[in-house]
Amino acid sequence: MSENFFSIPFMITAVILFSIVLLFFLSKDWKRLEELYRTNDSPPSNLKRFEYGSVGIANYRGSLCVGITQKGLYLSIVPILNFGLKPILIPWTAIQSIETYGIPLFKRVCLTVSSPSVKIFLRNDLLLPAKQYLPAHISNWEG
Numbered sequence: 001m002s003e004n005f006f007s008i009p010f011m012i013t014a015v016i017l018f019s020i021v022l023l024f025f026l027s028k029d030w031k032r033l034e035e036l037y038r039t040n041d042s043p044p045s046n047l048k049r050f051e052y053g054s055v056g057i058a059n060y061r062g063s064l065c066v067g068i069t070q071k072g073l074y075l076s077i078v079p080i081l082n083f084g085l086k087p088i089l090i091p092w093t094a095i096q097s098i099e100t101y102g103i104p105l106f107k108r109v110c111l112t113v114s115s116p117s118v119k120i121f122l123r124n125d126l127l128l129p130a131k132q133y134l135p136a137h138i139s140n141w142e143g
Contacts, residue, residue, distance in 0.1 A: 027058060027083070027085055028056070028057075029055050029056025029057060029058065029116075029118045030055050030056070030058065030085050030088070031085070032056075032116040032118060033055065033088050033090065033113065033116065033118055034085070034086050034088055035116075036094075036115070036116070037072075037088040037089055037090050037091070037094070038086050038087070038088055039074070039086075039087050039088060039089035041069075041071075041074070041087075041089060043065065043067055043074060043076065043087070044067035044068065044069045044074050046067055046068055046129065047065055047066070047067040047074070048065065048066050048067070048126060049065045049078060050062050050063065050064075050065075050078065051064040051065065051066050051122070051123065051126065052064065052123070053066065053120065053121055053122040053123070053126075054119075054120070054121045055075070055118065055120050056118050056119065056120075060077060063077050063078045063081045064076075064077065064078075064122075065077065065078060065087075066122060066126050068126075068127070068129045068130045068133070069089070069133075070133050071089060071091060071092075072089050072090045072091040072092050072094070072133075073089070073090045073092070073095070073111070073120075073127075073130070074087065074088070074089050075087065075088050075089075075090070075120075076088070090113060090120075092130070092133050092134055092135050092138075093135050094113055094114055094115065095111050095112070095113060095114070095134075095135075095138055096112045096113065096114040096137075096138075097111070097112045097138060098110070098111050098112075098127070098134075098138050098141040099112075100124055100141070100142060100143065102124075107123070107124035107125075108121055108122065108123060108124055109121070109122055109123075109124050109127050111127075124143065127143065128143050131143055
């Protein structure tokens, strides 16, 4: 009896391996931010869970946690889906620019982190509480 090359166990193994490689590739920008901005601080009290957004090329659909503190932008992934990605706290001084785009009801923001150079996309209303903490070079952001 000859085994079919595309047997069920082979396919399951291939899907698992592909998923691991894909997760590793997509999380590279988060890992770059983690090297500089990893935090052990408790999540802020204003933490919003199950948000949609992206960090670099990875889209975190309904798994992103976003908080605003005086120190900076707190980001984490919901625990069951974080796959080893640690919480980060990006200081406001590390944000190079903030751009708003989209129609009024669905406004989004693009934050550009200066080092490492990574773009973060979030819903506009998530960032509104941060206006009071923004440094001078981005304080003109309209929100």
